[in-house]
Amino acid sequence: GxxxxxxxxxxxxxxxxxxxxxxxxxxxxxxxxxxxxxxxxxxxHTGRLGNNVAEIGASYIHGPCEENPVFCLARDYGLLHQESRFNFIFSSISSQRLSSEDMSPVLEMYDELMNDTSQFKNKKETPWASLGHFMRSEGRRRAAERCKEKDATTRQLLLCAFNALLKDECSSNAAHTLDEIDVVGFGIYKNLRGLDCTIxxxxxxxxxxxxxxxxxxxxxxxxxxxxxxxxxxxxxxxxxxxxxxxxxxxxxxxxxxxxxxxxxxxxxxxxxxxxxxxxxxxxxxxxGFGTCNKIYVEFDQPWWDADCDKIYLVWRDEEDLLDHVSDIRKSWIRKMSTFTVLKPSDRSAIHPVLCGWISGHESEYMETLSDLEVRNSLTELIHTFTGNPRLTPRRILCTKWFHNPWTCGSYSHPAKxxxxxxxxxxxxxxxxxxxxxxxxxxxxxxxxxxxxxxxxxxxxxxxxxxxxxxxxxxxx
Ligand code: 6YU
Structure with a gap:
């Protein structure tokens, strides 16, 4: 009553x-x-591109384990897949294709650095002004150590691949640059065990x-x-x-x-x-509260390997480790760090789809462009990376979280x-x-x-x- x-x-x-x-x-x-x-x-917000499910907002259960309330709910409501995702990684540099073996040293180094951020958790002070400062300084130092006996090209490749991972980290944090992220605050975030899965x-x-x-x-x-x-x-x-x-x-x-x-x-x-x-x-x-957007791209045929889950876009000229773009109008698309490969939602989904990840002011600028303009930039990017001028997207779907008046961005981060x-x-x-x-x-x-x-x-x-x-x- x-x-x-x-x-x-x-x-x-x-x-x-x-x-x-x-x-x-x-x-x-x-x-x-x-x-x-x-x-x-x-x-x-679950949308569609053709017959494929396209998540406009959240995609993954981060760390599906008993401690994760979303994992438990999804399991209890019968919303989990039989098997989990993310087994293989494949990357590419301009028109030269990289193998998983090419990428594994940089991924290893990156994981080490990420693990090391938890040491800052209870620190009042650190030598690092930001996550960007830590990742760049330590990344450069460790890369040099690892490449002592390697040739200049290998060293350069390691740094350029590292920069793709920095840009990817910007997406994970919905940040413009990792220079905006506080190392101590970042260390407080609690990672849960388990490979990310979808619903x-x-x-x-x-x-x-x-x-x-x-x-x-x-x-x-x-x-x-x-x-x-x-x-x-x-x-x-x-x-x-x-x-x-x-x-x-x-x-x-x-x-x-x-x-x-x-x-x-x-x-x-x-x-x-x-x-x-x-x-x-x-x-x-x-x-902090920043923007992370996705660009879904549908193709006639896959141009990646059947066992590939993630494609890193590694640029040859990014050894300076700049995780943001200086001329946004001209080169905004360079901020896109990766494509993840969409698993077909059902048998009727005949066309393969990639999901591109882009964050920061570059992604906010993208929201102001027409679908055609975004599609053109994407087509050019794909031509550059594959060396195949005949590849064209069938259609695309862009998210626009920055201009959503009820959200004004994507999600929060521990700002400097x-x-x-x-x-x-x-x-x-x-x-x-x-x-x-x-x-x-x-x-x-x-x-x-x-x-x-x-x-x-x-x-x-x-x-x-x-x-x-x-x-x-x-x-x-
Ligand atoms: C996750 C993932 N994921 C991608 C993208 C986005 C997010 N997240 P809501 O906004 O849902 O609800 C508020 C409501 O209020 C809303 O309906 C409004 O319309 C309404 N409202 C507003 N104003 C109002 C008013 N005045 N009056 C009345 N109503 C009003 N999370 O677990 N996995 O894969 C992703 C991703 C593009 C945009 C995500 C992901 C974030 C989640 O989507 C988000 O947290 C929740 O849905 C929010 O729910 P809510 O109820 O709080 O707000 C080490 C390290 C550290 C760094 N972090 C690493 C983790 C990586 C995080 N990554 C996420 C990335 C992706 C891929």
């Missing part, structure tokens, strides 16, 4: 759905989700499965929230007012906010009334100068501790509020559950 608190969840991405799911299962039946767009899933039929199946356990009318679509009025001093001290774009105000005892960090960075000043406390604002500024405290501040509810006011008026969930699984779907799920649990234990 009336004793059951009313909870409004803002955003119907996976963190909002996870929070609502847990609350409803615990008997909180007065839960409502307000979603700005006409669909659920947010940054989980059968597409990632959206996970969102749909969770939603199917909930009352059908729990989500209100096309309902953007404009402002959250908390700490009401006048009449109703125990309610928060959520003001929608059309002016309507919905009152609740608690609001769980799941809007992306990119959206908060842009709109915080008008989104909270009164404004956020200074330390919370500080952390919203300090943490952020601290563990900033990661912790993100999840702190309002009003903050020590206040005499009604507690837990506004709670914060979403990918960017997870201190060590940020930037992932499992981080988003865990954050939604965390905030639901916070309310559940408050009432028990």
């Amino acid at each position: 009336n004793m059951v608190p009313r909870v409004v969840v803002v955003g119907c991405g996976i963190s909002g759905v996870a929070a609502a799911h847990r609350l409803v299962k615990a008997g909180f039946h007065r839960v409502q989700i307000l979603e700005a767009t006409g669909r659920s899933g947010g940054r989980i 059968r039929g597409g990632y959206e199946g996970l969102v749909k499965s969770l939603l199917s356990d909930l009352p059908a009318d729990i989500v209100t679509y096309n309902r953007p929230v404009r402002c959250v009025h908390w700490n009401n001093t006048e009449n109703s001290r125990d309610t928060v007012n959520v003001e929608c774009d059309d002016g309507e105000k919905i009152s609740a005892n608690h609001v769980i906010l799941t809007v992306p960090l990119g959206y908060l960075k842009k709109h915080h000043s008008s989104f909270f009334c009164p404004p956020l406390p200074a330390h919370k604002l500080h952390s919203i500024h300090k943490l 100068g952020c601290s563990e405290q900033d990661l912790e501040n993100m999840m702190e509810p309002l009003p903050t501790n020590g206040s005499h006011l009604q507690p837990l008026q506004v709670l914060f969930a979403g990918e960017a509020t997870h201190p060590y699984f940020y930037s992932t779907v499992h981080g988003a799920v865990a954050s939604g559950w965390r905030e639901a649990d916070r309310l559940i234990s408050h009432y028990s």
Whole structure:
């Protein structure tokens, strides 16, 4: 009855759905989700290119193991494939094809460096200004050591291949350059065991499965929230007012906010009334949020080996280890680091598809181009790399996360100068501790509020559950 608190969840991405799911299962039946767009899933968005499944947002379960809530959910809902992905690697340099053996020394060196970043985890100070500084300095030093007895061409190749991996790392971090990434913050991210895998039929199946356990009318679509009025001093001290774009105000005892960090960075000043406390604002500024986009490309025939899963684009003239492009208008496509090979979703998917990965300002610029312009640049790139002028894409599909008004980018990263405290501040509810006011008026969930699984779907799920649990234990 009336004793059951009313909870409004803002955003119907996976963190909002996870929070609502847990609350409803615990008997909180007065839960409502307000979603700005006409669909659920947010940054989980399964599209199609021809007959192939093309993930516009998240693709993989990073580290599928027992500790990963997304792996467990997908398994329990029967959404896993029989076998996992990523067995083979093949790379190419201009028109000269590289073998897996050519790439293995650089991949080995890269893995070593990545493992070494965990040593910075509890450090107050490091000799490194950024992840880029560490990777470049140490990469150069170790490459020189390894190549002592090798010829100049081998040494050059190692460095150019290393640069492709740096650009790939920019994509993993949704960063423009690794110079923007904090080494300590990066070391805090927790890698889970297991080879990345995909979800059968597409990632959206996970969102749909969770939603199917909930009352059908729990989500209100096309309902953007404009402002959250908390700490009401006048009449109703125990309610928060959520003001929608059309002016309507919905009152609740608690609001769980799941809007992306990119959206908060842009709109915080008008989104909270009164404004956020200074330390919370500080952390919203300090943490990074950048763009990673994909370009799906469909071909008539595969031009890569049947056992190939990933193609590195290695340029001969990139031994300077510059992980970003200086002339973006002319050479934006050089930021694309890799293609991953799409596994055909079913037998009707006869045309092979590659997924190109591109991040940073280069990928934001790409979003302003027409499909034809992107296709032309891609065709040229493929001609350069394969030496085959007859290869042309059948069609392409570009993601545009930077210009998505409800996301304003792709996902968060530990920007240079952020601290563990900033990661912790993100999840702190309002009003903050020590206040005499009604507690837990506004709670914060979403990918960017997870201190060590940020930037992932499992981080988003865990954050939604965390905030639901916070309310559940408050009432028990
Ligand atoms: C993962 C992966 N993956 C690729 C790309 C992207 C992301 N991620 P949501 O945004 O979903 O929900 C918010 C909702 O709020 C949304 O529906 C809005 O419409 C709504 N909203 C906004 N404003 C509103 C308003 N005013 N009113 C009402 N509603 C409003 N994660 O696990 N595997 O392969 C990838 C990838 C291109 C864009 C990804 C991946 C990130 C996830 O997609 C993302 O975290 C969650 O879906 C977010 O859910 P949410 O609920 O929080 O927000 C060592 C090291 C360290 C570096 N990290 C390495 C890890 C690599 C991370 N990589 C990911 C890369 C890929 C490939």
